[in-house]
Amino acid sequence: MPGPVQARRCLLGALLLIGSAQVAAGAEPDQQAALARLFRAERIEPGWLAPDFLTAVPLAQVQELVGALKRRHGALRSVVERDGRLVVVLDGAEVPARLSLDGEGRIAVLLLEPPVDVSRGLEEQVAAIAGLPGRTSVLVASDGQPVAMHEPDALLAVGSAGKLPILKAVDQAVRAGRLAWDQVVPLDPAWRSLPGGILQDWPDDTPVTIATLAGLMISVSDNTATDALLDLVGRPAVEQLAPRNVPFPSTREMFVLKSSSAAGLRAAWRRSDPSGRRELLRSIADRPLPAAEELQVEPTLEVEWFFTARELCGLLEETADLAPFRIQPGPADPRRWRQVAFKGGSEAGVLNLSTLVEDEEGRRHCVVASWNGEAGLEPERLLGPYRAILHALGRS
Structure with a gap:
């Protein structure tokens, strides 16, 4: 029997109802039939869902979730297996899905991923x-x-997509022998920034590799890892790859400029040429990192990559x-x-x-x-x- 069921939203907007049991790889006919019945019915019967599922996710919520998909994307055409998982094919969208049935054929685990619109070219x-x-x-x-x-x-x-030139500069430095992916560096407190990420909470001088820093910068957009790599590879190397972002600010510097009390600094940044902006960055080097609640809530697009x-x-x-x-x-x-x-x-x-x-x-x-x-x-x-x-x- 599966454990408690959780309902949550995925980072990129996935729609889920998922239990703790593992979903079997590959779909079986019974799974396809159970999913098709869910989408064909005008009213979902409680007996189609396992008791533990219904304990965590009320039947009305399941009915509304499935109904909303049909109202927006049309009626069910079929349920097919593709790439080892199920796909609910509606009139105007495809909904990748995974599910598991209990011993009595009831849905115990269900994952409905974001619908993909197939009605437009x-x-x-x-x-x-x-x-x-x-x-x-x-x-x-x-x-x-x-x-x-x-x-x-x-x-x-572009927000954190602006970290791509840092990755490229690091790769160039590795190829030139100036850095190595397995090179170990102590975590410098001067690199500490605000989330996203995890390194801001790690102890000073924790040994980390260049590969670890790069992996965290790209996969979870770790800002402390980003500033570490920017410092290690050197700002000029990144600016050669991003000439319209000169000077190329660190995430820590941007957070200082984006604080609620820094409106004057942002105005100076906006009107300054590259030389003036470099001087401004030098002037804030010793300022403390603001707390997250001190950041400006409204967009501050003048300080971006x-x-x-x-x-x-x-x-x-x-x-x-x-x-x-x-x-x-x-x-x-x-x-x-x-x-x-x-x-x-x-x-x-x-x-x-x-x-x-x-x-x-x-x-x-x-x-x-x-x-x-x-x-x-x-x-x-x-x-x-x-x-x-x-x-x-x-x-x-």
Whole structure:
């Protein structure tokens, strides 16, 4: 019997109802039938679900979840097995799913992943992103050639996707023998930044490798790891790869500039040339790191890393084979691709998704989408068409 069931949301908007039991690899006919019955019924019967499941997830919640998917994406067409898991095929979307049945054939574990819109073509999905409020940029390229785009040369804030040139600079330093992936360095308190990440909580002088720092920077967007690598490789090396971000601020420096009490510093940053900005960074070097609650709630787009979609695709092309990308695939389904490299960025008024995927034939696709606007951007409005674009490329 499975343990307690939990209902939660995935980081990238997945819709889940999941229990603690392991979901069997590969679908069985009974599983397909149980899932199809769930989506065909006007009313879900409690006897179709295991008691432990219903204890944690009320029947009304399950009914509303399934009903909302059908209202938005149409009636059930079929339930098929693909890449070792089930896919619920609705009129206008496909919903990847996994489930497990108990000994009496009742659903004990259920995972419904985000629906993928299949009702619109690739160009229409790009147009949906282009129509979002604020400024957007999209580039879809296959083997380096654009196949769909919207303002791919717009220079937008990209949040943590701006860490890609740091990774490339580190790789260049490793290839030149100045650094080594297995090189051990003590964690310098001067590198300590705010989350995301985990290293900000580690003790000073903890030995870590360059590979560990790079893996944390890419997979969980660890800001302390980012500042460590920026210091170790040197700011000039990164600025050569990001010439429109000179000087290239560390995350710690950006947090100081983004604090609620730093409006004057932000104004000075906005009106200064690169030389003036370097002097400003020197002037705040000894300022304490602000607490998270001291950060400005409204967007502070003047203090950001800025890149075009073309630039991010280029950086992904040059770094996609590196190990840090093997940890977190982002919104791309790793089962459908031989290789996935993903880096995104998100903060007030900023959302970026940057992915490079490679199929079994060695064909590479890059999909970059950036969105800048007011506070409170709704991630799913970008994630929905973005997932659909990746899905369409996987079927091409």
